[in-house]
Amino acid sequence: MSTTAERAPALSRENEEDPTLGYYDDEEDLEAFSDADLRSEDGVLGFSDSLNGEVKPRILLMGLRRSGKSSIQKVVFHKMSPNETLFLESTNKICREEVSSSSFVSFQIWDFPGQIDFFDPTFDYEMIFRGTGALIFVIDSQDDYVEALSRLHLTVTRAYKVNPDINFEVFIHKVDGLSDDHKIDKQRDIHKRANDDLTDAGLEQIHLSFYLTSIYDHSIFEAFSKVVQKLIPQLPTLENLLNIFISNSSIEKAFLFDVVSKIYIATDSSPVDMQTYELCCDMIDVVIDISCIYG
Numbered sequence: 001m002s003t004t005a006e007r008a009p010a011l012s013r014e015n016e017e018d019p020t021l022g023y024y025d026d027e028e029d030l031e032a033f034s035d036a037d038l039r040s041e042d043g044v045l046g047f048s049d050s051l052n053g054e055v056k057p058r059i060l061l062m063g064l065r066r067s068g069k070s071s072i073q074k075v076v077f078h079k080m081s082p083n084e085t086l087f088l089e090s091t092n093k094i095c096r097e098e099v100s101s102s103s104f105v106s107f108q109i110w111d112f113p114g115q116i117d118f119f120d121p122t123f124d125y126e127m128i129f130r131g132t133g134a135l136i137f138v139i140d141s142q143d144d145y146v147e148a149l150s151r152l153h154l155t156v157t158r159a160y161k162v163n164p165d166i167n168f169e170v171f172i173h174k175v176d177g178l179s180d181d182h183k184i185d186k187q188r189d190i191h192k193r194a195n196d197d198l199t200d201a202g203l204e205q206i207h208l209s210f211y212l213t214s215i216y217d218h219s220i221f222e223a224f225s226k227v228v229q230k231l232i233p234q235l236p237t238l239e240n241l242l243n244i245f246i247s248n249s250s251i252e253k254a255f256l257f258d259v260v261s262k263i264y265i266a267t268d269s270s271p272v273d274m275q276t277y278e279l280c281c282d283m284i285d286v287v288i289d290i291s292c293i294y295g
């Protein structure tokens with residue numbers, strides 16, 4: 001087994017090397033925009049940034065209140081420990097963050113407050129969806145998900161009309177409290193209901209991908225890896241290179257990691273075994289810890 005780790009500096013801190021390889025004060029990196037900030041007089045985003053110039057794929061985190069959106073972002077990209085998320089306050093603004101760990105991992109994450117009235121006519125959702133690469137919809141599996149499913153349907157159909165190229169990713173989240181059988185049942189039920197709703201609306205061509213996730217294990221990193229991989233145009237080339245790499249060595253499995261987030265950007269074509277992935281993540285943690293002490 002091999003961990004092919006891509007050297008990845010901290011998130012979006014331009015030209016500034018973080019000596020601790022990725023531990024940073026996240027507050028500076030987070031830019032929050034209120035509803036008012038998002039609307040300029042003519043209803044279009046009022047801030048000038050890469051939206052208008054260099055285009056970075058946008059990943060939207062959406063879902064009902066308290067479904068776990070901010071926790072996902074903090075745990076994956078800010079190394080927050082899962083228990084600390086218990087103290088996170090409800091998001092009341094859209095929080096936009098640039099993630100530019102490497103040449104392959106470069107995107108923006110937009111964390112939407114659960115209570116936002118996204119379809120308020122004064123809110124320019126068309127502009128937001130137009131530059132979106134992936135829309136992650138988070139459903140709290142420990143809660144009643146009927147409302148979440150209708151919200152998912154509304155969000156997906158609106159987004160699809162604006163931009164049919166968006167990847168729709170559904171995180172069936174907080175599965176740590178469920179038994180294995182229960183997890184599968186929930187996934188099957190949510191999958192069926194969401195797809196039935198789309199079929200009823202004559203939109204069966206929309207593809208939803210489902211993931212069982214929790215911040216209390218590696219499932220959230222694995223799911224995010226798959227979401228990010230779909231946004232990397234060089235993915236087939238990277239996979240080929242890793243295939244060549246393992247076939248020319250006695251290595252069992254190869255991952256190309258983004259060290260900071262522990263997202264894997266690519267892997268060879270043999271199936272991913274969760275334990276192997278977890279082992280690689282743990283090894284990366286050890287390397288980071290040692291480099292913090294001696295680096």
Ligand SMILES: Nc1nc2c(ncn2[C@@H]2O[C@H](COP(=O)(O)OP(=O)(O)OP(=O)(O)O)[C@@H](O)[C@H]2O)c(=O)[nH]1
Nearest residue numbers: 066067068069070071085086090091114174214215
């Ligand atoms: N058990 C469990 N709890 C989680 C998980 N992810 C998040 N939570 C908890 O869910 C609660 C809500 O998390 P938030 O991240 O604030 O939810 P949010 O969707 O950003 O909420 P809003 O900002 O109100 O939209 C927190 O108490 C988290 O600790 C998970 O995977 N498992």
